Every structure is written in C-alpha cells, then in structure tokens.
Amino acid sequence: MENSDCSQGGKPTDSAGERQPYLWGKLHKGPAGEVEAWLPLADHCTDVAFVFLALCRTNAAHRALSQAIGHAPTPVHLERLAALAFLHDIGKCNHGFQAKARREPRDTAGHVHEISALLYDPDLQKRLLDSLGFDEIASWFDDAEGTLGMLLASISHHGKPIKLDHTETNRYRRYWLPRDGIDPLEDLTNLTLTVRQAFPQAFTGDASPLSPTPELQHRFAGLVMLADWIGSHEGFFPFRHGPECRAAFAQRAASEAITTIGLNSQPFRSRLDPRAGFTDLFPGFSPTALQAALMDPPNVPVMIAESDTGSGKTEAALACFFQLFARGEVDSLYFALPTRVAARELYERILLFVKEVFRDNAPPVLLAVPGYAKVDGEQALPSEDNLWQDDETLRRRERAWAAERPKRFLAAPIAVGTVDQALMATMQVNHAHLRAVCLERSLLVVDEVHASDTYMRGLLRALLDHHTRSGARALLLSATLSADAREAFLTPQSAVPVVPSFSEAIQSPYPALTGSGSAPTPIGGVGTRQKAVQLEPAPYLAEPKALQPRVAEALRAGARVLVVLNTVARAIDFLRAAEADPVVARTLFCVNNQTCPHHGRFARADRLILDREVSRVFGKGSPDGALLLVGTQTLEQSLDIDADWLITDLCPMDVLLQRIGRLHRHTRRRPPGFDTPTCTVLMPAEPSLEAWFDAKGRLHGLAGLGRVYPDLRIAQLTIERIGAGCTIRIPDDNRELIETTVHPERLARFTGPPWDGHQQQLLGTATAHGLAARTALMPWHQPFGPELRFGDFDERLATRLGLEDRRLSLDPPITSPFGQTLHELPVPGWMAGDTDATAPEAAPDATRDVVTFRYGGRDYRYTRFGLELDR
Incomplete structure (x- = not known):
C-alpha cells in the first residue's frame, strides 16, 4: 500500500482559490482558518485499526473477546474485526464534514448521525452496501442483521450508540450526493481498497463465521472507542511520517503506544516472580490469616473478604492482585473506594507498594479522582496542546495518558479511585463501553461495600455480573457486610439471591472469605487481632453540647478525642460550642492556624490540606497529646486514623462499627483512663424512636436519621442492642451485631403504627431506587440498531441518587480562609435545588475569613467551617 499522504489529493478550493485537503481525517487550523497540518482519512483509519488489533492481542482483551465469541478468535477473525474498526469513520466522507477544512466553513456537518441517511434512503443504502462490499463482510458472520450491528458499533465510537432516525434522512441526504466532481460514496469505495491492503487475511483467509451477538457488539464497540482515542493521539501517530507505508508504521506505533500507556501488561509482568511470598511483598510483616488466604486466591469470579476494620484487608487485596497479575490472570488493578477522601488516602499506600514490588519496572499508578488526578505521585499533568522538547517530559506525558480525561481513568494499569468510576462502566453514560473494556482488564477491588443502598447495590450487582461475564475477577472487601448483601453480590443478576435465615446468618463464620458458589470459609486464627470495645449510651442526641464538660476533662488528661456526627450542621454547632471553652479551644484540630471541622463541604484545594493534616495528626506515627477533631461521615471510611475516645451520633450498627474502626486502631501509649476503647453513642432521651414519628410514619428532625440513614428500624434495633451499655468483642x-440489626427477619417485627407507615415509605423509596438503577443500566442484551438508545443521564448524578453537586467557577479566583487559591466552590445538590447555573449570581464578596455569595436565590457563606446557608 502506498502512503496515502501522497496518494490523496487536494481537490476542493476555498473562496480565495487555495487548495484544501481532500478526504481528510484529522487537521489543525491556524488563526486565520488556514489548514496548517492534516492527516488523510485513510491514514487515521489505518492507525485506529492497528491499535484495535494490538489491543485484541493483549491477555485481557483476548480473553474477553473469547468469552463473547464462545471460543478463542483466530488471527483471521481478529483481522476481520480490525477491518470493521477501520470503517469507524466512514461518516467523514460526507460533504458537510469535509467542508470544515475550508478557511471559511459553511454548510458543515458531523460524521456520526449523518450515517442515518445512508441507511434509510433506499438508493443511498444500496450504494453504501456496494461501496463497503457488505455481502463479503456479511459472510464473516452468521447473521446479516448482526453484521450491520457490528458496523454500527464501530461507527458509535464517539461514546454512545448512534441514534438512527429516519426523520433525519432528508436533512442529511444531500451531504452524500455527488457534487462538484466529488462523490462521497466513491471515496468510501476507495477507503475499502485501503483496508483490503492493510488486512488481506480478513478478505482472503479462512475462518468460521462469528455470531454477532449483542455481547460481542458491545465489547467490540468499547475496543473501537479505546482504539480511536489512542489512534488520534498525535504523540503516537503524527500527521506526517515520510514515505513509509502507513500500515507498517501504524502496526509498529500501535504496539509502542499500548505498551507506553500500560495497556500491554507483559513488560511489567516480565520481571515478577509468581512464587514470591507475602513477606517478599511486605518485608518485616507476617501475613494474617486473610492475607495468607489471598496470596493463593480461589479461582472464582467474585471473592468477598469480610474482616474487621484495620485487619489488613488492603494488603490482602494487594497480595491477591500480585498473584493474579504475575500469573497473567489479570492485566491491571482498579481499587474502588466509597469516597474521594478514602481514595486519596489509600493512593499513597498503593503507590509505595508498586514502587517497592516493581522497582524500576513499575507501571503508571493513577489517582483516578477528577480534579485530584495524579500519576506516579505527581499532581501536574502536561497538556496535550503543549509541545515538549525533552524525551523525559514526553515519556511522562505518555505514561499519564489515562489521567488526562476521567473517561480514560480505567485504562490505567493500576488505579485508585471511587466506586463511581467503576459503576459508570455499566451505565448509560458517555463512553461506558470504553470504561467497561478497560475495567475488564482489572482485578476490581471494591472496598467498604457495606455502604451500598438499594440503588447502589443494584448498580454494583450489575457491574459484577457484566465484569465477570468477560472472564474478569472481582474482590469485595467489607468489615460489616450482611448475609443478604453477601448473597446478592455472589448471585448472578438474572437470579434471585437466597437469603439465609437469621439463625443461619449469625452462625456464619467471621472473619471469612467467600467465593462464588461456595459457603463462607473461616479465616480467623493466627494473626487475628482482638479488641474489646465499651459501648456507652449517652442521652444527648438532641443536645450533643451537653457532653462538653466530659470532653474538656478528657482533653486535660491528654486524650485524642474524635467526634463523628451525622450532619454538617451538627458538627459545626458542636465545634462552635467547643471553641467557647478556653481549655478545649487550645486542643482543637486546626489547619494553617484556623480551627475547623472535617466534612465534605469544603472547596477542593482546602479539602486536600484538611485531609493531609488529619492524617498527620491522627495517623500512624502521629504525636501524642490532647487533640479534638469534629467531623462527619468523611472520617469513618478508609482513613488510617486513631483516637483514644470516640463520640458518635446514633447510626446503623454497620456504620457504627466503621466509626469504631478509628478507635484504638494503632498500638500506642494511651493517657490515663483511656486504656479501654470506649465509644460513646449519643442516644435519644427515650429508648423508642416512635415518639419521633407522626401519624403517617414520617420522621421529624432527629440528628440526620431518616434522611442520612432512612431506615429507622435499623436505628431502633441498634439502640436495643446497645441497651444500657455493653462490651463488644471485635471481630468475634x-x-x-450486624445480623441482629439488619437481617430481614429482625426487621419484620416492626408492625403496627407508626412502623407500618414508615415501612411503606421505605418500600416506595426502595422500589423507586431499584427502578432508577434498572433504568440507568446499560442494556447489554440489546443489539446496536434503531432501538438501542441511551437515556439522558448526567455522569454527576448517575451513580448516586441525590448527590448532584454543583461546582461554581470563580473568576477571578479568591483566597480561602486557609490561604488557598480557590477557582471553584462546591454547592451540594440539596442546597442548590433546581438551579443548574455554573457560577454565582454576582462576584463573591471575599475577605480573609469569609466568602459570601448568592446562588439560585439563596445566600451562602464559606468560612473555616466550610459552606453554609447564610440565613
């Protein structure tokens, strides 16, 4: 094949008579609209097709394709799929798209939806099929309609299935008719000559027809999306490359590109010894029973490791990943956490592990959190628009490819992020197919799965089902998983989980490791750490400040006190009261000499330094001395912090156990009177919550209960289990504790008023959330065609109901109370209401300590206490 740079002409001219590139695929324009550089369409399609082929030859993609096909694809099968991937941009042949190269473009068009005219206009459809040689392509498959689905999957490379609409035929038809000596469908015929030269085996080789099932179509679509994104990267595929045949160049460049990005895992695997033991991975540490068990993971799709907080589940998961990666059973790792704070906290630990184990052959390690993304520990990422002069900077930029867009996060060889990023791989959001094929390479580790509500549980079940159907593996970590949740995650989505009875559930071993299709296996014994915790009820839920004298006494004794409350308002109120006591005020947690709480309503730049300071003063190796930290749920998950005394609002037992995980977490010298781990739980004055309901079973204002934690049956059972106080032994x-407070048989005892009304509300909410989850999920069973369409889901909203936060741009930026430069401020969705604006109504009024602004008809203030409504 001759280089198409030379063979493609420049037929059209603009109004000034300047020749324009003809049948271009990519181009750059100068400030006056002139074309400065361009890449022929045939070259771009060649690049993408060879990237696709290189991806299909990697371990994980080959395995996933084999699952979708029903057997391993032969080289001829792969070339045929690559040839279809080549055709992804056939829509660029139309006049409207090619007109964009003119200095003054007019009557322009896109290149995806415009395909509709070719499919619905009878004359154009016949010419399209003839140009493509569709009859020959259809012989590659055992179903002609499915073959068209494969072609549409290729064309849908911009992130969503192409919307086919017969009503748009007349609108787009003119772009495909011959005009001024140019016939777009003749150009398409010429393109097919290029693909025949690049992939001759596809057309001359012998292979059995494939079945173009929806599963294969969707997986193929994701690989094409990924290939198109890589094949469009000018660092790997420049616009000009001398006289060399583009196919030969593209084949070599594709291999180099996926290796540099980290999609080819073999170079990183080549120096690992799968016989390495736990102490080789973590020198100086003997494995716990859980860690030893996961050094030889069972060969099952889904594993669930249940063990108490602080028992080394993270290291166990990393040991599991090492073994699977070294043996070639997975190509990457995605460690999914419930919150951004937890992801940022864990990232440094995993980065250190990778550096120690892989040494100078380490793959890129990504912090996959939008706005906080890091690669190899470095925050700043180079922009694609910059020109880089030195090889080292270029190498760093290429390693950071997956970090440049959130949609590409899951392409990283090792990534730590939120569970939301993983869930979007199975939802109707842009580039879900790309996310899915990237995630299928990974051991998917999901931490803190106990936190899932009905909606999240539905999404996670769907994700696990699709993920494991590709042959991929998943590991769920939990300290507080209930039997019904465990069975749900281990049961295919198409089946109904069988929930053990209450008596069976409480007899189930703990700690335990459970695999798909098997019963929980006990993993206690050597290395299992025991902790006896005193649960102390205090009737101050309505007035937490009544506990302040005891807090002051504890601080005088030198204790580190952690207060976790259910709402931001309660945390701020408690902190303000604490500041009024001179003794307590001197011990308050502060950042840059500003006392403050810890919660989720801080600007991004401020939240980073708050998190860092919490880890410094409460983390492992932190100094002794009196300290009071007040916060919300942001302190309860995945943070490696340690307190001498824990004060907490009443909350569900599983959440309470998570909070207790921050109590006496590390081995250290305790101040007098705090040798016994004590958790003081703020309780209502009356032992029954019934007084807080109205006649219809609605709850009125009780420390976030009913809103943050809607099921008051669980809260009531938690009250009863704590009683007048008790000692619990963790993990025994x-x-x-969990089953007593959440098992369906225990919840069924709540009958009669006001519980009947409350249960009706819960049922309605659960039904709505379940329906919302099903509606938002990707219809993997649906083939590509007119019926396959995405709903209008916003990626900010899709994975968590009710968390549609707004991020308000600040221009000019302001200085925060902590001295940070703020370019944006967050506003929670429940505060913002129906407002979707992306900026305040007027420039904020900012001083050193207070920022005030108006947004959506409401007044706000941002201070060292975070964001509040300015009432």
Missing part, C-alpha cells in the same frame, strides 16, 4: 461479635 461482628456477625451477630
């Missing part, structure tokens, strides 16, 4: 009592 974990199973009984």
